[in-house]
Amino acid sequence: MPDNNSSVPIRSDVDIVSARQKGRELAAECGFEIGDQTVIAAAISEIARNILMYAKRGEIRFRGLADGDRQGMVVVAEDQGPGIRDVSLALQDGFSTSGGLGLGLPGAKRLMDEFEVVSEVGRGTTITMKKWIRRGHA
Amino acid sequence: MEVPILKQGDYLIASIQSALTDADLSQLREALVERVGRFRSRGVIVDVTALDVMDSFAVRTLRDIAHMARLRGAETVIVGIQPEVAFAMVQLGLTLKGIATALDLEEGLNFLNRRGKERVDRA
Numbered sequence A: 001m002p003d004n005n006s007s008v009p010i011r012s013d014v015d016i017v018s019a020r021q022k023g024r025e026l027a028a029e030c031g032f033e034i035g036d037q038t039v040i041a042a043a044i045s046e047i048a049r050n051i052l053m054y055a056k057r058g059e060i061r062f063r064g065l066a067d068g069d070r071q072g073m074v075v076v077a078e079d080q081g082p083g084i085r086d087v088s089l090a091l092q093d094g095f096s097t098s099g100g101l102g103l104g105l106p107g108a109k110r111l112m113d114e115f116e117v118v119s120e121v122g123r124g125t126t127i128t129m130k131k132w133i134r135r136g137h138a
Numbered sequence B: 001m002e003v004p005i006l007k008q009g010d011y012l013i014a015s016i017q018s019a020l021t022d023a024d025l026s027q028l029r030e031a032l033v034e035r036v037g038r039f040r041s042r043g044v045i046v047d048v049t050a051l052d053v054m055d056s057f058a059v060r061t062l063r064d065i066a067h068m069a070r071l072r073g074a075e076t077v078i079v080g081i082q083p084e085v086a087f088a089m090v091q092l093g094l095t096l097k098g099i100a101t102a103l104d105l106e107e108g109l110n111f112l113n114r115r116g117k118e119r120v121d122r123a
């Protein structure tokens, strides 16, 4: 497993593309197949877009994971923005405070294997999401 | 990165060459809608083969393009959605409902030609 550790600051729409591309590269290095690389990149794109839209700025970090004989990748998205008042509501399909599609958070959760939101109003939001390489694959 | 838009007869063909930022996607929407009016185009093909990811912004923009083009008399076909991109879209819950899609450029052109013929036959 590569001990590659990278972070991408999110401040503009260009950074959304950089974040998902860096995430895809690391996913490839970790041994994810193209399908899961795209899944991880899509989840990063949604979470990065939320940082830009709701918190204006933040950071996305990723790193390869090894847990026993499991291998995977963790993505952490952190901002010091307004926070999410009701996380379980925000995780429902179609819920949006910005007239959006409301699919970013629930969609990213479906794409990843583990998904945790820690948010405090007025303090910010941290999303930690993990994907594991499925057994039976290289 | 600007998306090149080719005019081919009654059709406009936009071939996305790489990953696009939100600003690039919005710019593509403006350019296509403007050109549909300027050239009185009957069809628009957006080739997304090179798109790395279709997230909610990309899907929303493509839907907007299709709806705006239709209001101006042109049918839109999205071509080249890669299988892994399609899989991630479905998991995200994103749909292109009401918008024509085709496997590749050739199929997209066939679709528009059939549509054009139906229009003539009805007239």
Ligand SMILES: Nc1ncnc2c1ncn2[C@@H]1O[C@H](COP(=O)(O)OP(=O)(O)O)[C@@H](O)[C@H]1O
Pocket (backbone or CB within 6 Å): A046, A050, A051, A054, A055, A079, A081, A082, A083, A084, A090, A091, A095, A096, A097, A098, A099, A100, A101, A102, A103, A104, A105, A106, A125
């Ligand atoms: N980083 C964030 N900071 C503050 N609020 C957020 C953040 N991410 C998501 N939200 C809140 O959760 C809601 C749902 O997010 P999402 O599912 O991505 O849908 P959308 O962005 O289309 O509204 C948002 O409308 C917003 O209120």
Ligand SMILES: [Mg+2]
Pocket (backbone or CB within 6 Å): A046, A049, A050, A100, A103, A104, A105
């Ligand atoms: Mg969102």
